[in-house]
Amino acid sequence: MSTSAPETDLAQYYALRAHEYEAVYAKPERQVDIAQIQAWLPGAFEGRDGVEVACGTGFWTPFAARRASRWLATDLNEETLVLARRKPVDGERVHFERRDAYASWAAPTFDAAFAGFWWSHVPLGRLNDWLAALHSGLRPGARVVLMDNRYVEGSNHPIHRRDAQGNTYQLRRLADGSQHEVLKNFPTQAEALAVLGPQACAVQWTETTYYWLLCYTWAPEARG
Secondary structure, three states: OOOOOOHHHHHHHHHHHHHHHHHHHHHHHHHHHHHHHHHHHHHHOOOOOEEEOOOOOOOOOHHHHOOEEEEEEEEEEEEHHHOOOOOOOOOOOOOEEEOOOOOOOOOOEEEEEEOOOOOOHOOOHHHHHHHHHHHHEEEEEEEEEEEOOOOOOOOOOOOEEEEEOEEEEEEEOOOOOOOOEEOOOOHHHHHHHHOOOOOOEEEEEOOOOOOEEEEEOOOOOOOO
């Protein structure tokens, strides 16, 4: 997460929410979707050197990293990383690092990338910045998997407001009683695919009832 508004508020919210974050994955109506994704993720990154953006408490890390040759899970918040480091992963292959999702990499290092439930928290005006930072660390042919929520009435927090740029926000209450306005966008397939340039090849969009997955191959040599 970034350290500039509205990302600052988002980072603070997730730091406070760290110890109750994974309750969202206990929603009964979402269990079938979650189980399907957990079963699919290990094969998506088999044998690859992967980086995970905004891993949070590491709920998805054991599944994404299970068959990877190497995995670096990153997040801005130390509060969530403390919990992520307790997940059942192979410490020889899987490592955790505090890192800003908008920070560019010094060199292409990875041939896989995963970001679960991060796209929706990126302001629309910064999606290109974030994707450029992500792609700066990828080698040609890297496999990218992005996953996030679909908006389902009754299962998601209602949309509280929409700003002038089209970003949508929810009001969320934590266990301590505090209320927070959280940036949460729900892109359609067309909106998400429109952000990706020609260097994203073999693009696939998959929807379950509650989630969407966007998979593609990073091909920096491709041009529009």
